[in-house]
Structure formats: structure tokens, C-alpha cells
Amino acid sequence: MTRTYWLEHAWLGTHVEPGVAVDTKDGRITAVHQKTDAPPPGAETLRGLTLPGLANAHSHAFHRALRGTVQVGSGTFWTWREVMYATADRLTPDTYHALARAVYAEMALAGITAVGEFHYVHHAPGGTPYADPNAMGEALIAAAAEAGIRITLLDTCYLSSGFGQPPGAHQLRFSDRTAEKWAERCSVLKERDHARIGAAIHSVRAVPADQLATVARWAEERRAPLHVHLSEQTAENDACREVHGCTPTQLLALHGVLGPRTTGVHNTHLTAEDISLIGGSGTGTCMCPTTERDLADGIGPAVALQNEGSPLSLGSDSHAVIDLLEEARAMELNERLRSRTRGHWTAAALLRAATADGHAALGWADAGTLEPGALADLTTIALDSVRTAGPLPRLGAETAVFAATAADVRHTVVGGRHVVRDGAHTLVPDVPQALAQAVDALRA
Secondary structure: OEEEEEEEEEEOOOOEEEEEEEEEEOOEEEEEEOOOOOOOOOOEEEEEEEEEOEEEEEEOHHHHHHOOOOOOOOOOHHHHHHHHHHHHHOOOHHHHHHHHHHHHHHHHHOOEEEEEEEEOOOOOOOOOOOOOOOHHHHHHHHHHHHHOOEEEEEEEEOOOOEOOEOOOHHHHHHOOOOHHHHHHHHOOOOOEOOEEEEEEEOOOOOOOHHHHHHHHHHHHHHOOOEEEEEOOOHHHHHHHHHHHOOOHHHHHHHOOOOOOOEEEEEOOOOOHHHHHHHHHOOOEEEEOHHHHHHOOOOOOOHHHHHHOOOOEEEOOEOOOOOOHHHHHHHHHHHHHHHHOOOOOOOHHHHHHHHOHHHHHHOOOOOOOOOOOOOEOOEEEEOOOOOOOOOOOHHHHHHHHHHOOOHHHEEEEEEOOEEEEEOOEEOOOOOHHHHHHHHHHHHHO
């Protein structure tokens, strides 16, 4: 199918250009015409500022059911985790599909066109595999298709509750018992037009050191993305040093996990040597500021990591909110609080983390730019809302990052198809109701 979109204002990676016509065919951009004063005949007009589609590089879809319910009282990451486990215990392939479909539709409303789903709820409670051992992963892949977005299923190896400890009762359904069994199961998963299959190591505490290389080798053989939760908590760092005499980053380096197709998620509590190892190997960093602040995790050294060569991406993780513009803004504002200086990233650099570098971290290197050959994924942000009205259009990138929210997303186009039009989802008619019903089903 051939279609032309006329963008009132377009962010072209370095600047905002008014009047840009984008020709698409079979889901890809075929031509970009600048300085078009009016929409060409038959073109669809996208009023506002159009960006490449946003990439949510780190998601746990079922955590969306926790929103609001975990804000009563005090605690830490570890107390929050117990509530999370209780929710995971109630998931089935059907309830997970319903919840993920609604969550991915919420992402589309927020301008997200691709999600990296860090997926570790594999089996039935107690650890018994389903008749289809990948029933839960297939539910997520189907949910993304029905919500109209792309997915990279980061099938996660999760074998132990801690260093040298067997999985706890809640974690039995996460475990394949060995990395070899994990590899056998996820090797059956097939990629589709909207879905790619990657790998994940949950953390160094959840995969024994002698099995890390198995996961890394599986990803290397398939040239697939490999993600890992890394140094999110100081307790994990302390335990790793006690058992292995090194930091989690150093342990991953020793077992061949780091590299350009690997992304460390959070990378919060790092030593100077850790930062050098991550940056020097080209390993990416996915920051999830809204979750990191919600769980009181801390502020990661994103500036130092990027300066050492680590590409930055962004994720909404536990979905305390789903808003990639807020994630981009929060990364800069967190650094301002820590350093007491402003301007660590330009708006263009933050948008790159939310678009091109996020897609690359998920294995979609052909997405995240408005140029011929790229996937025709577009996100249009209103420039006339109460949050965005006033600034000059040429400052649209700054307005998007530092003023707009997900509520300002007007259109989302995935593969040349309108998934969100004028703020309404075209495939899931009532996203709030779908979310409420899916969460209620888990509570029941």
C-alpha cells in the first residue's frame, strides 16, 4: 500500500523542519520531501510535531497491574518485589494476553511504536510447563499485534533466587532449571513481521556464573539483542563481591556477556572500572528514570556511561507511568539534581535515546529515523495543547521533551498504518476499559 503523510513540522534528527511530505509503501518510507508548503493531493495531514516512533526498550507488562496499589506505606525495592510476585502468581496465558494487549495499546496512545518485553513468567505456578512451553511468550506477541505495535520479546533466563540459591516458591514459574533448557525452549519461538526474539539474563543473582555464557552464546549465534538487569541494587553488588570477588559488570565481562548487542538495564550503582568496561565494549544502557525513582533505586551515571561510549535508550519498566517523553525529561532533570548544573543533553540527544538508539537496542536498526528505507513509524505531538502552546515551532524538540506528555500524542503510525488517530486507538476501542477489566481479572 502506498500512502503519503504531510507533516506540519518534522524532527529530522538535528532540527525541526516545517512542511515535510513523507511517502510510504509497504510499511517503509520511500521518500522525504522538504519545504512543501501545503499537503500534496491525497496526503494525510499530521498537525503538530512528528517524530520517528518512540521505542520503549524495557517493559514488564504485568507490572502495570501494580500502578497505584504499591504507593501506600513505606518500603524498598525488596518489599515492592513481594507485591509484584503475588501479581505474577495470578497470571495465566489468557489473563496475561488481555493485560498486555491493553498495556501495549496504552503505549501506542503514548506514541510508542516498539516495545522490548523483558519476559520471565514462562510456566504455570509451581514451575510446570504449559502444553505449549511458550504459551506466555506467544500471548505477549499476539497482544502486541492486536495493539498495533512492534515487539522484541526478550526471553529471560531466570534460574535462581540469589547466588547459589534455588528459586523461591514465587520464582519456580520463571525457571527452566538450566540455561541449556532455557535455550531449548526459546529456540522454538519464531519471529514475525511485528515481532523479533531476543534474550535476557535476568541478573547475575538469577543466572549462575557458569551458565551466563550459554545465554550469551545463544544471542551471539542469532545476532539477537541481549539485555540484563545490571547493578540496580547495592545489595546485589555486595553479594556478587562476596561470592565472586568482583562487581556484576566485571562478572559479565569475564563470561563474554558485554558487547554492542548487549544492553544493561538501569546500570545504577557502578564503579569507574564498570563504566569503562560497559562503554569500552559498546554495551548499551537503558535508563528507566520513572521506575528508578518510584522504587528509590538511585540515579545512574548516564552521562559518564555515554561519554565512555555506551548508547543510551529509555524504558518505562514497571509502568508507574507510560510516557517516554517523561523518561527523556527525567534523565536530564535527575542529572541536574545530582550535579546542580543544567544542560547535560540537548533535546535532540534525548529524542535520539527515545527513538533511533532505543530501536537499535531492540534489534530494529531500520527504525527510529525519518529517512528513505526506514520503517514508516511516526509519532505526532500536538503543539497547541495547554502544555505545548506558546514556544516557537522551531523549538518543537525542546517543547516535546521538556513540556509535552503522553497526553499530547495526537497520532501514532506503525508501518504506515494509523494505530492512533486524533488521540483515539483505532484497534482497541476503549483502552481505559480494557485496562480496568484486565487488572480486575487479576485481582479476582
